Amino acid sequence: MRSPLLCSTQKGSKPVNANESYPFAVVLGTAQDGGIPHAGCQNPCCENARSEPSHARLPACLGLIDPRRQQRWLLDCTPEFPRQLDRLNQVSDPEWGLSGIFLTHAHIGHYTGLIHLGREVMGTRSTPVYAMPRMTRFLTAHQPWKQLVDQNNIRLEPLVADQAIFLSDDFQVTPLNVPHRAEISETVAFHVQGPRRSVLHLPDIDDWAAWDRSLSELLVHLDLAWVDGTFYDANELPERRMDSIPHPLLIESVARFQSLPRNLRRKIHFTHLNHSNPAARIDxxxxxxxxxxxxxxxxxxxGIEL
Structure with missing residues (x-):
């Protein structure tokens, strides 16, 4: 049986084996909010990424593409939106535009790319931006985001936890509440279901034990889960209090899910890797x-066919 996972793409091509009869998801970034290399970092982890672009990573972001209906969406809108839009254009027709952007939460790596939709850059018209209630209130109350709403560059569309947004009759996105620092907004993960497969986009969570769902149980019904792998262990940032930036440590996640059957473990793919995370270096x-x-x-x- 052929794996649903698609190979990495080359510039100007679509994912290998992508079937134009089905929608698919493509990974547009895998780093924590600041990307790799990270601003202000002169450590080898970032200097190597500056000297060797193949070691660089963009902030975590997922693209959804429906070739049948010639539509495209983003899950999160990062500070690297221009480059990630370029990547989306490499695997689909730029003329299809953006049918919408889904936001997980209001930390800088997940929504600040919206500035490029304003009149200073793209000047988009009524681009749907799907957001939870607190996220919506934040965008409508604070500049420069309020200006995007007032000038009709974006049109805010409400999200309700556990209620699906149907992109088509057999393609839907459902927000799932997750516990994560809520200074500005709530945080959600997105469960994406296509005609044949389903995936989970969960770049941020404070603690697996604090979640009112079981990832282990969800995996039974998922084909792939991109989940929070921000930090490898507690020794990465000696100058920072790790409890002030809570994420499940990668070594703890591995230990927590190690007892799962291998067919479920292999569905877990870690994303949102901090520049300090040694596991971000593939060697x-x-x-x-x-x-x-x-x-x-x-x-x-x-990517993966859905």
């Missing part, structure tokens, strides 16, 4: 340790 022992345990990592410009 590192930490990266290999995670792979050897039966898990995977999100790969930029890879």
């Amino acid at each position: 590192s022992n930490e990266h290999r340790t995670v792979l050897d345990a039966g898990f995977g990592f999100a790969q930029e410009m890879s």
Whole structure:
């Protein structure tokens, strides 16, 4: 049986084996909000990415494409929106435009790319932006986001937890509440269901134990889950209090899900990797340790038919 995963794409091509009869998801970024290299970082992890572009990563973002209806969506709108739109254009027709943007939450790596929709850059017209209630209130109350709404560059569309948004009769996106720092807005993951397969986009969560759902149970019904792998262990940022930026440590996630059957473990692909995370380097022992345990990592410009 052929794997639903698609190979990485080359510039100007569509994902290998993509079937134009089905929608698909493509990974447009796999790093934490600041990307790799990270602003202000002169450590080897970032200097290597500056000297060797293949080691660089863009902030976590997912593209959804429906070739049948010539439509495209983004899950999150990062500070690297221009480059990620370029990537989306490599695997689909730019003339299809953007049918909408789904926002997980109001931390800078997930919504600030919206500035490019304003009149200073693209000057879009009524681009649908799907947001939860607190996220919506934030965008309508604070500049420069309020200006995007007032000038009709974006049209805010309400999200309700556990209620699907139907992109077509057999293609839907459902927000799932997740516990994550809520200074500005609530946080959601997105469950994407296509005609044949379903995936989970969950770039941020504070703690698996604090979630009112079980990832292990969800995996039974998923084909792939891109989940929070921000930090490898507690030693990465000695100058920061890790409890002030809570994420499940990658080594803890591996231990937590290690007892799952291998066919479920292999569905977990870690994303949203911080620049300090040694597992972000594919030649590192930490990266290999995670792979050897039966898990995977999100790969930029890879995808899956839905």
